[in-house]
Amino acid sequence: MGGQPVTELERINCHHNYTEQEKHFGKNVWLSRKGAINAEAGRPGLIPGSMGTASYVVVGKGNALSLNSSPHGAGRAFSRSAARKRFSGDELREAMKGIEYRDTDAFIDEIPGAYKAIDQVMADAADLVEIRHTLRQIVNVKGD
Numbered sequence: 683m684g685g686q687p688v689t690e691l692e693r694i695n696c697h698h699n700y701t702e703q704e705k706h707f708g709k710n711v712w713l714s715r716k717g718a719i720n721a722e723a724g725r726p727g728l729i730p731g732s733m734g735t736a737s738y739v740v741v742g743k744g745n746a747l748s749l750n751s752s753p754h755g756a757g758r759a760f761s762r763s764a765a766r767k768r769f770s771g772d773e774l775r776e777a778m779k780g781i782e783y784r785d786t787d788a789f790i791d792e793i794p795g796a797y798k799a800i801d802q803v804m805a806d807a808a809d810l811v812e813i814r815h816t817l818r819q820i821v822n823v824k825g826d
């Protein structure tokens with residue numbers, strides 16, 4: 683691959699399964715975020731869609747009613763086992779047209795159709811995060 687060298691301006695670390703002590707509504711509490719990220723005001727985050735859809739670089743809005751949290755991704759519409767029954771290798775190839783990926787049926791359970799629609803998830807999260815960048819997939823790399 684060609685292209686220009688890239689200079690790193692900012693690195694975003696974005697845990698989505700963890701517990702820490704925070705202050706909410708005037709009380710110190712232990713808060714667990716399970717499948718959720720910290721979206722306190724000004725905090726950068728990443729919300730990925732699926733192996734074939736957009737991902738979003740976001741900044742938290744600090745919504746107190748959500749305990750300064752937002753979704754960490756689109757989330758599943760089908761469990762892995764349900765997706766394996768529902769989708770085929772041909773449907774995976776069709777969904778991944780235009781994106782480089784390793785073509786194997788091992789990824790059928792991660793087909794974009796197995797996840798919720800990320801655009802809708804982002805619309806639903808509009809009170810929680812502001813979108814800074816929308817990333818389009820070019821290459822998808824997964825282990826199996």
Ligand SMILES: Nc1nc2c(ncn2[C@@H]2O[C@H](COP(=O)(O)O)[C@@H](O)[C@H]2O)c(=O)[nH]1
Nearest residue numbers: 730731732733737754755756757758792797
């Ligand atoms: N950009 C990509 N997003 C993906 C991919 N596989 C899953 N996802 C999304 O990330 C979250 C988190 O996934 P998890 O399996 O680590 O919990 C998930 O909700 C999906 O929305 C991918 O290959 N690329």
Ligand SMILES: [Mn+2]
Nearest residue numbers: 698699717754
């Ligand atoms: Mn996860």
